[in-house]
Amino acid sequence: MKEEEWNYLIKTQKDMEGVVASILMERGYKAKPRPYGFKGIVLACAEERDLRDIPEIEKAIKIDFLVRSELEEILSLGYEISKRIKDGETFAVRTKRRGKHDFTSIELNTRLGSLIREISGAEVNLENPDKTVLVEIIGETSVISIQEGHIGYKKNKGKMVRDLLSRTTVIQVPYLGPLDASKTMGVRIGRSAQAFEIKNLIISPWREVRAEELCTFIEGLLEGIRSRYEIQKRTYGREPHRVSVTLRDLYQLIREIWSMN
Template sequence: MDVIVKTRRGFEKIAASHIGEVLGPGAEVEPAPFGYLGIVFVKAPGSDKWALAQLIAQKVPEADRVLVVEKLVPADPAEIEKAAVEVAKRYINPDDTFAIRTTRRGSHTFSSIDINVRVGAAVKEVTGANVDLEEPTKPLYVEIFQDTAAVCIPATGEYRKLRRDKPLALGYLRKVALGQFVYEGDEEAVRKMGERIGRAVQTFEVGELVILLHKPIPARTLRLFAEAVEEGIESRYQIQTRSYGRPVWKVPVHVYELYQWVRDRAGEPLIVTDPKGDYVTHAKERLAELFKSGRVNVLIGAREGVPTGVFRFASLVIDLIPEVTIATDFVVPALAIGLISALEEAGTLPRYLGKRKKK
């Protein structure tokens, strides 16, 4: 093989077909070699394999990652180390950072981590470069298929959720205590709206959700809404705990009467969302000041707007999207994104500095 293409599982044949069309009849394209999903082997005798890789990267969106094979050796740690050192000598400079990315397919007496550690130590010794597992300037890939190992250089970049200098929002979202009016309507609408609101507040992991009674409502409506909110929170929380590589905050839910809640939170920042307020990014400096507090209370209506008498007790009234009345189930996402955008513009959010580089 000259090039290894990684694609989404189940897309191997589609990717292979597209690659064959792009490269022409001289190319040999094999989807799911050895039955391994998400892989396409490409070989084009007599062609420049780097030119092939670049063409695939430019023309084939199904190709998530394109790797140029520099060495093929038996799947033995000593052979892999030797091959990786040869490739690294011409690929990695002393002022670069690198990481070894090993994927192992088949049964072996060693693990992927074993290869990463052994090869990483050898490459560091011969190049003098530092290891950076998060954002290496020169990653080196070891792709193992049963008895064969391919040492590869990527022709496509790496994408990561959290990169250095990216703003961190979670700590500020955790300061938010949302006051949400009860949604009224037929039972099915109340249930669906409650579940969507619950999923939204859990998605952003806000500090607290307070269901507010701003007028007499049927007890059944309150019960349905509160139960649906908690079901939405639980549903999203279960997904987060399975997929996140960090602890997840489960949003607590309380019930309070609107005016008593406003009195109870006297002395704390209170933000009201209403079209009559200032556009959220125009109030960014004031928002930055308010978020210096330990808890920031944010009031959201439902069908009915927030009573204007409460405005006098608010630290700030903000409009999330001028000229648009936001549907109740979209307010929490719009609010979270608007607040974080404004705080970022104000230069308030801390930055991700990355894990410490290995020397």
């Protein structure tokens, strides 16, 4: 694996890494899902703006340094890392280790933290640091990212979230106007709805609309759902749910919902 190829470490829910990699490659970027066999991560060379609209991405970590997973090689970056910490700032080192190595996460945190402190004179603050030196060890490759403030890890809710989304219905007022804009918004909304695999998407106009604009929006919506669904079928280890799309007048729909309560 060539270290210079990657500028982002992307974290996804388990089994979503293939979807993210497929989307990025369709956009012309390099992406490697499950590096060294580790699930839930993707190494990518991409622009930040093209990561923002991919809902399967839970966290995108900008890579500052990428080296082999050897203790001395990581420690050799101590001077370069120290230059990123300003006078008067505090810092903490956090390590996430995947795979087997001849050192522990605690050992790396301690030795790298001591080295940075010795070089920069900065103080360690584990509770509320100004900078966090994040070390993500992925088999034979290690990613180092220097980030502002404290970094916390989100707990993966897994199947519980999918079960909730599979019972969720979303009501969407159609985006109307110039036909190219209506189509583009329809595609984006359709992709997002299918990415979360919600139960149903109800398109609800609330006033008289031009048929051509509504038709174009719905065409884009169905195109977005179809394109994301095809990616899911190729990459998921299970059969994905295809989002159902229906059309209802918004006021009639609200009256019906109220009558049920």
